[in-house]
Amino acid sequence: MSAFMTLSGDRVCLRRWRDEDREAFASMNADPRVMEFFRGRLNSVESNAMVDHIEKHFSERGFGLWAIEIPGVAPFIGFAGLEVPGFSAHFTPCVEVGWRLAFEYWGQGYATEAARLALRYGFGTLAFSEIVSFTSATNLRSRAVMERLGMRRDSADDFDYPRLPEGHPLRRHVLYRLDSSSYFGMS
Numbered sequence: 001m002s003a004f005m006t007l008s009g010d011r012v013c014l015r016r017w018r019d020e021d022r023e024a025f026a027s028m029n030a031d032p033r034v035m036e037f038f039r040g041r042l043n044s045v046e047s048n049a050m051v052d053h054i055e056k057h058f059s060e061r062g063f064g065l066w067a068i069e070i071p072g073v074a075p076f077i078g079f080a081g082l083e084v085p086g087f088s089a090h091f092t093p094c095v096e097v098g099w100r101l102a103f104e105y106w107g108q109g110y111a112t113e114a115a116r117l118a119l120r121y122g123f124g125t126l127a128f129s130e131i132v133s134f135t136s137a138t139n140l141r142s143r144a145v146m147e148r149l150g151m152r153r154d155s156a157d158d159f160d161y162p163r164l165p166e167g168h169p170l171r172r173h174v175l176y177r178l179d180s181s182s183y184f185g186m187s
């Protein structure tokens with residue numbers, strides 16, 4: 001599949017980013033509810049730099065964090081997809097599945113549906129042997145997505161996220177893993 005094609009589910013469409021998404025993404029990244037489990041909110045310059053980084057990842061690797069569209073409902077509600085993290089930890093190099101939705105679209109199953117499309121693409125088309133996900137130990141909503149996806153956490157994999165300073169309350173992270181044989185074994 002070309003990096004420019006879309007992945008479609010029952011309600012959710014994963015597609016490449018458009019310039020028009022940047023304003024809505026900046027609003028999300030300025031929302032303290034969305035950014036509760038990150039180092040801080042992003043201003044519009046930082047938000048646009050993140051989109052540039054996402055686009056560069058697509059160009060270099062052919063996959064990335066897709067923009068999520070809900071056809072007939074909203075042209076852009078956030079992102080979900082696959083990324084190779086740029087930091088070093090005991091489980092890297094790896095492929096991560098991740099997500100971030102605008103607050104008004106939480107609680108409707110969109111993140112899980114979008115992540116399932118990304119996992120299908122990662123294990124099916126790209127034939128990855130393992131996909132991980134990680135978040136601050138206290139980010140229970142994100143952990144619930146990981147658990148709905150059938151990902152499993154071993155507390156021995158817990159780690160200190162190197163992009164947060166020592167002593168930061170969000171630094172302790174949990175790691176969830178899913179390997180391809182478990183993925184294909186799920187009904």
Ligand SMILES: CC(C)(COP(=O)(O)OP(=O)(O)OC[C@H]1O[C@@H](n2cnc3c(N)ncnc32)[C@H](O)[C@@H]1OP(=O)(O)O)[C@@H](O)C(=O)NCCC(=O)NCCS
Nearest residue numbers: 034037099100101106107108109110111112134135141142
């Ligand atoms: C993490 C995040 C994407 C989770 O969003 P979410 O809305 O809780 O997750 P989903 O989209 O999968 O929705 C699941 C909820 O929708 C409900 N739901 C409603 N209609 C549904 C439907 N048709 N299908 C499935 N679930 C549905 C589920 O019951 C579940 O509700 P619950 O949380 O009360 O149990 C969101 O909180 C977020 O963007 N947070 C900020 C960014 C962030 O922290 N990202 C992760 C960093 S690692």
